[in-house]
Amino acid sequence: MKNIWIVATNTFREAVRDRVLYNLVFFALLMMAAAIVVGQISIGIEQTVIVSLGLAAISLIGLFIAVFIGVGLVSKEMDKRTLYALLAKPVKRWEFLLGKYAGLVMTLTVNTGAMAVGLYAALWSVKQPLVGSDAYVFVAVYLILLKLALIVALAMLFSCFTTPFLAILFTAGVYVAGVFAYDLRTIQALNLSPATVKMVRGISYLLPNFQNFNVTGAVAHARGVPGALVLHVTFYTLVYCALVLTGASAVFSRRNLK
Amino acid sequence: MPGAAIEIENLSKEYPYGFLNLKKKVSLENLSMRVEAGEVFGFLGPNGAGKSTTIKLLMRLIFPTSGTARILGKSIEDVSTHQSIGYLPEQPYFYDYLTAAELLDYFARFHRLTTDDRRERVQRMLKKVGLETAKSIQLRKYSKGMLQRVGMAQAILHEPEVVVLDEPMSGLDPLGRREVRDIILALKREGRTVLFSTHILSDAEMLCDRVGVIVGGKLRGVGTPGEMVGIQTQGMEILFEVPGAAKKFALMDRATRTGERYRVQVSEGQLYEALDELKGAGARILSVAQIKPTLEDFFMDLVEADRAQASAVEVSGK
Numbered sequence: 419m420k421n422i423w424i425v426a427t428n429t430f431r432e433a434v435r436d437r438v439l440y441n442l443v444f445f446a447l448l449m450m451a452a453a454i455v456v457g458q459i460s461i462g463i464e465q466t467v468i469v470s471l472g473l474a475a476i477s478l479i480g481l482f483i484a485v486f487i488g489v490g491l492v493s494k495e496m497d498k499r500t501l502y503a504l505l506a507k508p509v510k511r512w513e514f515l516l517g518k519y520a521g522l523v524m525t526l527t528v529n530t531g532a533m534a535v536g537l538y539a540a541l542w543s544v545k546q547p548l549v550g551s552d553a554y555v556f557v558a559v560y561l562i563l564l565k566l567a568l569i570v571a572l573a574m575l576f577s578c579f580t581t582p583f584l585a586i587l588f589t590a591g592v593y594v595a596g597v598f599a600y601d602l603r604t605i606q607a608l609n610l611s612p613a614t615v616k617m618v619r620g621i622s623y624l625l626p627n628f629q630n631f632n633v634t635g636a637v638a639h640a641r642g643v644p645g646a647l648v649l650h651v652t653f654y655t656l657v658y659c660a661l662v663l664t665g666a667s668a669v670f671s672r673r674n675l676k
Numbered sequence: 677m678p679g680a681a682i683e684i685e686n687l688s689k690e691y692p693y694g695f696l697n698l699k700k701k702v703s704l705e706n707l708s709m710r711v712e713a714g715e716v717f718g719f720l721g722p723n724g725a726g727k728s729t730t731i732k733l734l735m736r737l738i739f740p741t742s743g744t745a746r747i748l749g750k751s752i753e754d755v756s757t758h759q760s761i762g763y764l765p766e767q768p769y770f771y772d773y774l775t776a777a778e779l780l781d782y783f784a785r786f787h788r789l790t791t792d793d794r795r796e797r798v799q800r801m802l803k804k805v806g807l808e809t810a811k812s813i814q815l816r817k818y819s820k821g822m823l824q825r826v827g828m829a830q831a832i833l834h835e836p837e838v839v840v841l842d843e844p845m846s847g848l849d850p851l852g853r854r855e856v857r858d859i860i861l862a863l864k865r866e867g868r869t870v871l872f873s874t875h876i877l878s879d880a881e882m883l884c885d886r887v888g889v890i891v892g893g894k895l896r897g898v899g900t901p902g903e904m905v906g907i908q909t910q911g912m913e914i915l916f917e918v919p920g921a922a923k924k925f926a927l928m929d930r931a932t933r934t935g936e937r938y939r940v941q942v943s944e945g946q947l948y949e950a951l952d953e954l955k956g957a958g959a960r961i962l963s964v965a966q967i968k969p970t971l972e973d974f975f976m977d978l979v980e981a982d983r984a985q986a987s988a989v990e991v992s993g994k
Contacts (some may be wrong), residue, residue, distance in 0.1 A: 421786060422783070423929075424786060428771070431773070431774075432773055435773040436773060450822055455708045468688070498769050499765060499768075499769050500770055500771055502735075502737055502763075502765040502768070502770060503736060503763065503764075503765055503770065503827065503830055503831075504783075505735070506735050506737075506758060506761065506762075506763035506765075507758055507783060507786040507787070508755055508756055508757075508758040508759045508786055508787070509755070509758075509786055510755050573695065599905065643682055672739065673735045674731070674737075674738040674739060675738060
């Protein structure tokens with residue numbers, strides 16, 4: 419565990435020094451602009467607009483970081499050969515992999531946490547006083563964070579056995595397919611054979627169901643998020659990440675470096 | 677510490693390539709050798725001979741097609757052995773967002789050293805490799821030679837029993853090379869085992885208890901530098917000057933002139949006859965030295981024999 423922590427803290431330091439968190443400035447500017455504009459043009463739906471816009475921005479910025487930096491976590495180390503000296507230390511490959519994963523999740527936690535505070539401040543500026551249900555914004559951000567953690571795991575898995583470019587394509591592909599996982603499960607296309615429908619349904623159950631992570635609509639309209647859903651998604655993410663990272667470790671543990 | 681520090685048995689590495697990876701390129705073929713504890717062992721060979729492949733296999737950066745290896749009696753698959761191993765990769769590259777002090781501290785943490793111990797060792801190592809004044813500069817601003825020094829420092833930071841250095845002199849200026857040589861000799865004095873690969877044969881001759889020569893993925897010989905090149909002299913070399921008043925003489929025609937000086941090679945049996953001739957002609961003899969084959973001669977003979985064999989196989993194949 420200690421080795422994982424050492425690698426994770428260094429990965430976080432790398433993200434900070436490579437100015438990954440600078441996106442927060444962009445988010446802050448976006449929220450300020452939105453608060454000013456929304457206050458003037460939307461009457462009675464300020465909360466809906468601000469929350470929808472804020473959560474979409476948090477999700478999108480997080481997605482970019484999770485996919486692009488997630489893919490680069492291992493591949494960059496292999497390309498630049500920074501991994502060589504590290505793997506000659508008493509560090510197992512799976513410890514390195516989990517450390518890199520934990521480091522990026524740590525970065526995303528700080529990033530999305532800061533953006534959540536920014537969103538809450540923007541909400542406060544257009545709607546005073548805030549009520550208890552407004553705190554559901556943080557629940558929505560928590561679910562976005564879980565989604566990002568899952569995407570990082572997928573990006574790492576793909577980067578362990580293919581090129582960075584293909585790993586980005588695969589990760590993006592799984593994400594898009596995962597957003598429509600529920601639709602694939604209920605597919606009833608007339609021009610598809612029963613065997614094809616069965617196969618599509620089978621694949622849809624293997625894909626991560628990203629629809630479960632999206633509660634933006636409910637939160638934007640000040641409706642609550644059931645605790646059972648939060649627990650279910652948390653457990654689902656833990657199990658899915660564990661499986662994906664086990665697969666990534668198995669591949670990476672036997673991979674010949676250049 | 678008696679016995680072998682590194683034992684390699686029939687280690688082979690093949691890389692698949694071509695359509696559906698059906699072809700195989702043999703990078704290392706049935707390598708077996710031992711590096712005894714406490715010795716400095718030089719691993720010599722031309723580019724692509726299999727030196728780095730062997731070192732990477734020992735460090736588990738790549739995996740063998742067949743064969744085994746042990747370091748300090750434990751299988752190389754046992755990562756815990758790495759507590760006692762130091763490794764400098766070829767042309768090392770490190771996290772460029774860190775300073776040298778931060779990088780060394782980061783690596784030291786994997787060796788379970790206390791904070792005070794880490795701090796003390798990092799300072800000591802930076803001083804040892806001459807980077808004390810540059811310790812707070814990010815590595816992205818370091819030259820190649822400076823990175824090589826950082827690499828050396830991280831390899832010996834935890835006082836390992838076995839130190840494996842892949843081309844440690846590469847990219848260093850004469851001063852840096854001398855410092856690395858001094859570090860290797862200091863490691864030997866401390867009783868540590870050093871395995872290093874190099875192209876610079878004079879360094880191998882100067883530092884190594886034994887050397888191994890690898891060409892085309894096969895080990896061609898192991899022994900002391902003296903054993904490898906033989907002890908017979910190849911003749912004598914006389915260095916002399918000819919003052920203006922000196923007479924012309926036969927040996928002068930065979931000599932090579934460099935500035936005011938002449939250099940001539942004769943057999944051992946002809947030495948005294950040649951000296952008499954020079955003396956009689958009024959030449960001033962500056963030095964007489966034995967000509968011995970160098971490790972470089974041995975190395976070049978092997979490489980050329982290998983190339984000749986390869987081209988013979990190619991011709992017969994056609």
